[in-house]
Amino acid sequence: MSLNGKTALVTGGSRGIGRAAAVRLAAEGARVAVHYGTNEAAAKETVETIVAAGGEAFAVGAELGVDGDVDTLFEGLRAGLGGADLDILVNNAAVIDYADNIHDVTRESYDRVMAINVRAPLFITQRALPLMPDGGRIVNVSSGVTWFAQPEIVYAMTKGALNVFTRSLAKTLGPRQITVNTVSPGITETDMNGWLQDPDSAAKVAAIAALGRHGRAPDIGDVIAFFASDDARWITGQVLEVNGGLWLGPNDR
Numbered sequence: 303m304s305l306n307g308k309t310a311l312v313t314g315g316s317r318g319i320g321r322a323a324a325v326r327l328a329a330e331g332a333r334v335a336v337h338y339g340t341n342e343a344a345a346k347e348t349v350e351t352i353v354a355a356g357g358e359a360f361a362v363g364a365e366l367g368v369d370g371d372v373d374t375l376f377e378g379l380r381a382g383l384g385g386a387d388l389d390i391l392v393n394n395a396a397v398i399d400y401a402d403n404i405h406d407v408t409r410e411s412y413d414r415v416m417a418i419n420v421r422a423p424l425f426i427t428q429r430a431l432p433l434m435p436d437g438g439r440i441v442n443v444s445s446g447v448t449w450f451a452q453p454e455i456v457y458a459m460t461k462g463a464l465n466v467f468t469r470s471l472a473k474t475l476g477p478r479q480i481t482v483n484t485v486s487p488g489i490t491e492t493d494m495n496g497w498l499q500d501p502d503s504a505a506k507v508a509a510i511a512a513l514g515r516h517g518r519a520p521d522i523g524d525v526i527a528f529f530a531s532d533d534a535r536w537i538t539g540q541v542l543e544v545n546g547g548l549w550l551g552p553n554d555r
């Protein structure tokens with residue numbers, strides 16, 4: 303899976319799944335733009351990890367979901383790329399607001415989560431396309447909450463939107479041989495899921511996964527890198543559930 307000579311942008315590459323994707327893409331030879339919102343220190347740590355392993359990376363800061371977000375991101379990206387193309391785009395950055403159930407959600411919170419999780423990837427992709435050569439790769443990061451119900455309804459709706467985004471975009475970009483796919487993680491240990499630190503909660507998750515544990519960031523990052531590779535050239539418009547066999551059936555038989 304060589305990505306030598308390729309460039310990649312991973313939104314939310316500073317932490318969690320995005321960091322794992324950035325590290326793996328770089329290990330395969332890509333020069334990676336590690337995007338972050340506010341946590342510059344985490345982005346620097348990701349870049350240092352990549353460089354220490356012999357790879358190439360640079361950090362790009364831009365808070366998404368605010369006015370001018372895409373402009374800021376692409377200013378930093380263009381500076382870091384120094385005139386090179388962008389071969390791989392990973393739309394990974396997202397937020398969940400655990401208060402966003404149907405009873406408590408506010409218009410402000412709805413607008414914020416939609417702006418970060420849906421509007422930003424749409425307009426980042428729009429801006430990336432002129433920089434992307436034919437044969438490029440777009441990987442979106444959705445969630446298993448598109449098929450299992452949970453109370454955080456706005457977050458789930460944003461991920462449903464990304465699945466639709468993937469199919470539509472794959473059709474539009476097919477003539478340019480750009481593939482567009484979605485990686486849909488299950489329950490994965492990152493800062494977003496702090497509750498997994500509780501051993502009882504972790505045990506409950508393990509009990510409903512065929513592979514007997516919750517996910518770890520590299521379990522997902524490695525699959526993102528696969529979709530970015532030449533090995534995945536004949537796959538487009540797909541959503542792949544990457545979740546260790548979550549809820550494949552009842553446990554009592």
Ligand SMILES: NC(=O)c1ccc[n+]([C@@H]2O[C@H](COP(=O)([O-])OP(=O)(O)OC[C@H]3O[C@@H](n4cnc5c(N)ncnc54)[C@H](OP(=O)(O)O)[C@@H]3O)[C@@H](O)[C@H]2O)c1
Pocket residue numbers: 313314315316317318319320337338339340341342344345364365366367393394395396397418443444445446486487488489490491492493494495
């Ligand atoms: N963890 C799970 O169980 C799970 C399950 C299904 C799907 N997912 C999806 O996987 C992706 C990564 O999640 P994660 O668990 O790795 O999350 P995480 O550890 O909370 O990291 C989130 C990343 O997104 C960035 N980000 C968040 N809000 C931002 C904003 N407004 N502007 C710019 N950047 C922002 C953060 O940047 P800073 O470091 O600067 O804050 C960070 O790099 C998300 O799309 C999430 O929905 C996660």
